[in-house]
Amino acid sequence: MTTFRKAVGTLHLWLGLSTGLVVFIVSLTGAIFTFQDEIRDATQAWRKVEVPAQPTELLLPSRLQAVVEHNHPGLKPAFFMLMGPDRSAVLYTTDKQGTYFATALNPYTGQELGHLDLRKDFFSIIQALHMYLLLPEEIGGTVVGISVLVFVVMLITGIILWWPKRKTDRKRSFTIKWGARWRRVNYDLHNVLGFYAASIALILALTGLMMSFEWVMKSVYFVSNAGQEYPAEKTPPTVDTLQTVAAAPQPVADVLYQQIRRGSPAAKMIFLGLPTSPKQPVYSIAYERALYYYHRDEYYFHPVSGQLLKSIPHSSKSNGQKMADVNYDLHTGQVLGLGGKILAFLGSLISASLPVTGFMVWWGRRKKPKKQRSKAATV
Template structure:
């Protein structure tokens, strides 16, 4: 068996075993790419009008009080403060552990929208993309392994497709639309797969960074040229033997004030409620709303509210910045609208590859049998 035939066998059986998962993950990824734009167009409550007169934003504790008054039985988990032109969102849980999102006007406290995230379309799409709606441990591993296999398939696919002769290359880069459907399908699989390979690899690798810690560590190691920066990787701890005075105001307000003081240019804040007096509260200040790259990270004491540790964007290593930009790369938004369009098209083509590949395999197995030629009758 030649090398290319061996690669072909690997490509075939890996594709048949993971094709359905790759199709689902790629298609849901394409749908999720423009989720913020679609939400903004269909959920008017995501944006608010800025008052003509200078008006301070409400504190997190005030938003929490409104939410828990309007929805008895829900317990606040964390806040997403989205900036002066967007509603603030309070995320809560009920006794069953289900999550809800309450959107509030950050100037008046008026409730603008309420979502049960189990019924939210894009939350379902995201869960399907990440876990196939299975338990997270099981579904996450199924998706992760399938994406790893997809990376191997992209590489083996290029090896199989690459033309031996220079004269064949031009023909290999085009789709012969006028040919029979089997040939068109074959070209769609090979040509589109080649053109989208680099984008598909980027999407796959950034997805794997979210799925597997060893992938994230590998990228961190390479980006830092093998250097280690333990200060930015080690979380703060709480000295449980030390007696500290409780904060004089609600803890979430203490966190908010310190974050705005240290990160005055931040537009979006993630602030969780203290869950345990033994665990520090990890909060994030983002430079730009709905973008996750430029972030300052904070650890606060869960009783006193004192700042235990901060990791500012400007002082981060290249490896940590690569980790921070991962989500924006995965969705394409790191490069603006153009990047999202490219990620969307790359995801759609990735979703098509298992389909066209299966049709190539099925077509080869079910070729119409040629009728045997009738024997010529010899005249006597």
């Protein structure tokens, strides 16, 4: 083994041992979360509603909000998710401790269909594990981000170590020798599966890093725009607190909703922000497809009057902003539909297996006599 490969192998080993547990947790929870919408639809009947036979307008947000305030007094409205014509509308609220709740309602009748404490929701817990290991968000997010960054280095060094030195080694490098002893099978599982999943795992890791580190997001934005800046699409408007404005003639949430419907009539899903401060604009998003987050029109409104302060339609966005918008759909694989989700699931599952099989390779070599260990290192 050359000095270079020895150095790469040492780097690969110690980086893997130092971050293996975090990579295992993040990858496994990522695999579980991939099909969260499909599993929720199959197990939570309240996510779907029957569309009336006669054309019927959806109830205005204030009507739905009134139902939640009546049924769950003391909760403060945070935002709405209007999921589509055949799906429930969901109002997210918080209590005095900052705990989030989700209340699903029939958007045609206002009937409450379900109420969740998100601290106890399975997929909310999985998501929190995936993003920050159930630690305080700033600490856990940093640990996860650094570990995923190390995982990218691991993928690159792993490919270097896997790369066959001789033509005669190529067939062995692409296949798992199932009939061999378990240590050999484990070695092949680590190397061969790692190679096949490397490209998918790299996409999942890089899109995850875009969520963890602003500098990664800015780098992707810069490269996608060939170095050109578009400050107008990245700078939110400000609310002039010195200017006196008239209150909205009807509930602000209704005013915002109606403007979004006029601006994005084809939108199937809407994130409707609610005023939290008279000094901060209200941010809302209209999505072209339900449960897909790429094609989005963005809106900023005055928190008191409901006046539109700024809109950023999808068609006007730069390539860099579109890359930022598609990031979540890339990360979960759903940008390619069901096939993409299956690839993301398998890539995440294999990524979770790599720290386990890698640890077993290292542990097995530790138990070998020194001569056997040095011989094994050349394989």
